[in-house]
Amino acid sequence: MQRIATFRKGGVHPSDRKALSSSCAIEQLPMPVELIVPLSQHLGAPATALKQKGDTVEIGEKIGKASGFISADIHSPATGTIKEVRKVTLANSVACDAYVITVDNDAEPKQWEYHPFRALDAQEILAIVQDMGVVGTGGATFPTHVKLMVPKGKSVDALVVNGVECEPYLTADHRLMLEKTEHILDGIMIVAQATKPKKIIIGVENNKPDAIQALRAAINMADYPITVEPLKVKYPQGDEKQLLKATIGREIPSGKLPIDVGAVVLNVGTAYAIFEAVVLRKPLIDRVVTVSGEAISTPKNLRVPIGTKVFDLLSFCNGTSRQPEKMISGGPMMGFAFFDDQTPVTKGTSGVLALDHQKEHDAPTTACISCGRCVAVCPMGLQPTKLNKLIEHARYEDAMKLNLMDCKECGCCAYTCPAHLPLVHAMKIGKKMGRK
Ligand code: SF4
Ligand code: SF4
Structure with missing residues (x-):
């Protein structure tokens, strides 16, 4: 029998729940009436605004210019008018300026x-x-x-x-x-x-x-x-x-x-x-997003313009069948929990999930029982339990010596921890403080 390859160190096997949407062919979301297009949708420096309130924009037109070596241009996902430029907070907690674009739905469709x-x-x-x-x-x-x-x-x-x-x-x-x-x-x-x-x-x-x-x-x-x-x-x-x-x-x-x-x-x-x-010389102005989770009425894979609000995605999927316990942008392991249905889709939004059955993961934390499970599953070979203790005591330099910066924030340690310790949260704080 042929051996199927994988990586050897660590890793976990969460239930994949992909059957909810894997047979759903990609559908085009009708163009929303309004889009929120952030200037920071990439790793690195936010783009510099090239337009202002009241300007008209065409689909595919450059509206933000990369402002550094690690940065990226932003283009308008629709033809319309800039209603305002305002501060938004994205699902990943990044705060930045964003264009609010009123879409001209009578505009000629663009041929690429x-x-x-x-x-x-x-x-x-x-x-x-x-x-x-x-x-x-x-x-x-x-x-x-x-x-x-x-x-x-x-x-x-x-x-x-x-x-x-x-x-x-x-x-x-x-x-x-x-x-x-x-x-x-x-x-x-x-x-x-x-x-x-x-x-x-x-x-x-x-x-x-x-x-x-x-x-x-x-x-x-x-x-x-x-x-x-x-x-x-x-x-x-x-x-x-x-x-x-x-x-x-x-x-x-x-x-x-x-x-x-x-x-x-x-x-x-x-x-x-x-x-x-x-x-096609078509800028990155739309992408495919999985809208799924047990609380979504009709899970789908949708091709959506960048800047589409979560509200519009959920409406097209017939809303939620019950109150979700958690909304996530991205996947449940590395994604970001958010609350506001006006949150826009960005270039990095692979999924919008409305999840149920989260209580077991969000159970109250107890003391570490030194079971070593987090160490066994860490794919980077780190010692999450030790790092967590060092970070709790603000010993960031010592944590760095134990390769804290190698942490990928994958969530394997927190997923497997019987004490429900917020290990990824601790790693994020430790890395932030370590960089300072
Ligand atoms: S989040 Fe970091 S410490 Fe935890 S398992 Fe992943 S790489 Fe290891
Ligand atoms: S999995 Fe949790 S309880 Fe077990 S050693 Fe790691 S931090 Fe402690």
């Missing part, structure tokens, strides 16, 4: 013209990806043009494509792999043209056999040696470090990046965004 990509060189590809405001759509939102820059003296041996989608409930990438297979492969080819890897591996967990089959069938018709690697279901396999270990057996040392071990890692959703950017 096809541009051949085979003759483009690396610099041209990076310039287009940057100009179209592409960032990682898996949640990390790192500006893609920066990620694809191969530093002098380094080369790319492996391009590893992340089709893992290991967070419970989320099925947006799964549906993209089924419905936009060839466009994803074109996006991968574009990245290969820019980074020149010796091999390309697409990692997909084996709870998505139809996606594995669809990719393999499409690759047979493509002109580049690409392998699809089925992976054992295990969280957090979608993390770059765990994915590289599972697919190419390479370990990224502490404080290093994938390129330091000759790899570039790319999410399938980002590959699709790159296809749209380079081939």
Whole structure:
């Protein structure tokens, strides 16, 4: 029997709950009447506003300019008028300026013209990806043009494509792999043209056999040696470090990046965004979002304009069948709890979840019983219990010496802790204080 690859150290197996939405084909959300488009939707410095109250904007027009090396442009997801520029707080607690756009629903629909990509060189590809405001759509939102820059003296041996989608409930990438297979492969080819890897591996967990089959069938018709690697279901396999270990057996040392071990890692959703950017010259102005959870009346995978309010998403899914115990942006392990249904979808919003049965996870905390479970499941080989105690006593320097900064905030430790200690919260505080 063929051994199915995975990473070895740590990890957990939460119930995947993907059946709620995995068979729901992607539907287009009708354009809302109003959008809230934040200037900070990416890792790094917020974009600088190029428009002001009262200005008209066209769909795809640049309305925010990257303000640093790690930053990204913002484009208007609709034609309309800027009603106001105001402060918003996003689901991830980032506070920033945002455009409130009143959509002109009578505007002519935009036609995106096809541009051949085979003759483009690396610099041209990076310039287009940057100009179209592409960032990682898996949640990390790192500006893609920066990620694809191969530093002098380094080369790319492996391009590893992340089709893992290991967070419970989320099925947006799964549906993209089924419905936009060839466009994803074109996006991968574009990245290969820019980074020149010796091999390309697409990692997909084996709870998505139809996606594995669809990719393999499409690759047979493509002109580049690409392998699809089925992976054992295990969280957090979608993390770059765990994915590289599972697919190419390479370990990224502490404080290093994938390129330091000759790899570039790319999410399938980002590959699709790159296809749209380079081939259609369409900026990242919409994305696929899974709307799911036991409290959602009709779970769906929706293609939605960036800036869509959660209220509009929920309305299109016939609202909630009961009062959710928790609303989450992203997945339940690494996502962000939020309360306001005016919260907008951003480039990094992979899911909006209305969850029930959260009481067992939110049970009162008790004292640590030194069971060691958190240590056993930490994929980074850290000692969460020890770190938690150091952080509680404000001994941040000592925590840093135990590699606190390697923590990926994956949530495995908190998920498994019988004392329900808020370990991830402690790690976040410790890292913040450590950076200071
Ligand atoms: S949140 Fe951090 S400490 Fe906890 S399991 Fe994940 S990497 Fe380890
Ligand atoms: S899992 Fe929780 S109770 Fe067990 S050692 Fe870690 S912090 Fe303590």
